[in-house]
Amino acid sequence: MDEPMCLTESLVSNSEVSTSEETVLETFSHQVGGRSLILTYNRNTVCKPLNPQELRFYLDLPESLRPFTPHYKGVLKVAVQIDDAGKLKLTSSETPTACNGKIRINNVLKDDENLSKGGNLHNGDGSLHSEGSINPWTFHCENLLYESLKESVNNNKPIDFMLMEDLVHNYVSPCIMDLKMGNTMHDSYTNEEKYERQKAKVSASTSKTLGLRIAGIQIYNQDLKKYIYQNKYFGFELNDQSFKEELSKFVHNGNQLRKHVVVSFLEKLQELYKCLEKQDKLRFFSSSLLLIYEGHHNELCENTSSNASNYSQRNGQDEMAAVKMIDFARSFHYTQMIPIGADESYLLGLRNLIKMFQEILLEEETHNHNSFSRVKESTNN
Numbered sequence: 001m002d003e004p005m006c007l008t009e010s011l012v013s014n015s016e017v018s019t020s021e022e023t024v025l026e027t028f029s030h031q032v033g034g035r036s037l038i039l040t041y042n043r044n045t046v047c048k049p050l051n052p053q054e055l056r057f058y059l060d061l062p063e064s065l066r067p068f069t070p071h072y073k074g075v076l077k078v079a080v081q082i083d084d085a086g087k088l089k090l091t092s093s094e095t096p097t098a099c100n101g102k103i104r105i106n107n108v109l110k111d112d113e114n115l116s117k118g119g120n121l122h123n124g125d126g127s128l129h130s131e132g133s134i135n136p137w138t139f140h141c142e143n144l145l146y147e148s149l150k151e152s153v154n155n156n157k158p159i160d161f162m163l164m165e166d167l168v169h170n171y172v173s174p175c176i177m178d179l180k181m182g183n184t185m186h187d188s189y190t191n192e193e194k195y196e197r198q199k200a201k202v203s204a205s206t207s208k209t210l211g212l213r214i215a216g217i218q219i220y221n222q223d224l225k226k227y228i229y230q231n232k233y234f235g236f237e238l239n240d241q242s243f244k245e246e247l248s249k250f251v252h253n254g255n256q257l258r259k260h261v262v263v264s265f266l267e268k269l270q271e272l273y274k275c276l277e278k279q280d281k282l283r284f285f286s287s288s289l290l291l292i293y294e295g296h297h298n299e300l301c302e303n304t305s306s307n308a309s310n311y312s313q314r315n316g317q318d319e320m321a322a323v324k325m326i327d328f329a330r331s332f333h334y335t336q337m338i339p340i341g342a343d344e345s346y347l348l349g350l351r352n353l354i355k356m357f358q359e360i361l362l363e364e365e366t367h368n369h370n371s372f373s374r375v376k377e378s379t380n381n
């Protein structure tokens with residue numbers, strides 16, 4: 001195998017001057033997990049290599065799930081070149097097609113498990129990175145994409161990308177957690193080797209016990225003005241207790257609990273739960289839930305608020321926290337008449353997430369109450 005390419009900098013060339021008809025796909029700065037390379041198409045649109053099963057799922061998406069998923073924006077043919085500096089240059093000179101499901105899909109990347117496992121991992125080790133920096137996981141995915149696209153470069157064939165809403169385009173410093181949902185990551189179509197691999201991953205992690213596994217985190221620390229990153233390997237080191245601690249750390253950016261964010265997450269998670277309970281023909285194998293909130297915030301507002309729920313509504317801040325389902329490459333919409341029931345594996349994860357966020361809020365209230373009582377006691381004495 002060839003040496004991994006320049007690992008310390010982006011493999012995707014983004015300094016190119018594009019012609020008026022040509023769009024250069026730029027590096028997306030906030031990719032926290034996954035194996036596909038997510039790229040920026042325009043200000044509010046990202047794209048990922050097209051997976052036919054994922055496209056099918058978006059095209060058949062039930063109306064009630066739309067508020068919980070990125071808007072699907074079509075399919076784009078992308079030309080792959082390697083520039084003089086050895087970087088991938090991905091460009092498109094066509095307009096996206098809406099793709100109603102009848103379009104022929106050429107040269108798509110069918111199975112990201114077949115991609116090269118080469119490429120060192122960058123520090124997703126909790127180390128600090130300056131404001132405005134690119135999530136280091138991106139470089140890992142660039143290497144995978146580079147390996148898989150070599151053929152397309154050589155035979156000059158365009159590849160298909162799926163366009164969707166960039167879920168963080170409105171955020172100044174997005175804090176993001178990617179959670180792999182459920183305790184069943186495989187389906188009956190998975191080959192045996194893959195089935196065993198997925199089963200082992202579930203058994204060795206909080207997927208089994210909680211129906212949740214951390215697949216990537218970025219937290220913006222407001223005081224330090226830096227991001228802290230963790231990649232998917234970190235998720236395998238956690239047990240139920242340390243998982244909850246990481247969830248709690250995620251909603252403490254800086255030195256205080258972002259109460260209104262937790263309240264907003266809880267509201268949205270409960271809505272999603274109600275919605276998925278009613279879906280009796282869907283299965284979300286290996287799918288993710290993104291928890292997103294704004295890392296930049298006004299501490300004064302948070303401190304003066306007595307009621308987190310009122311606070312979030314009064315200030316419209318609940319808009320700056322989101323719960324979104326992504327990654328449907330292995331999800332199914334059963335077309336048979338007979339319903340198969342709700343996806344209990346996914347619901348298990350949601351129930352545990354809701355429970356842990358409720359506990360985090362309660363623990364904070366108890367802590368504040370105890371501190372207040374201690375201050376009161378010492379002033380009385």
Ligand SMILES: Nc1ncnc2c1ncn2[C@@H]1O[C@H](COP(=O)(O)OP(=O)(O)O)[C@@H](O)[C@H]1O
Nearest residue numbers: 031032033034035036038070165166167178327
């Ligand atoms: N629509 C989106 N908006 C913003 N970020 C996204 C979006 N889709 C994916 N991402 C980011 O890219 C990562 C990988 O995406 P995913 O669809 O899970 O890819 P894969 O199929 O390779 O697992 C996610 O962890 C998330 O950080």
Ligand SMILES: [Mg+2]
Nearest residue numbers: 033034288327
């Ligand atoms: Mg994923």
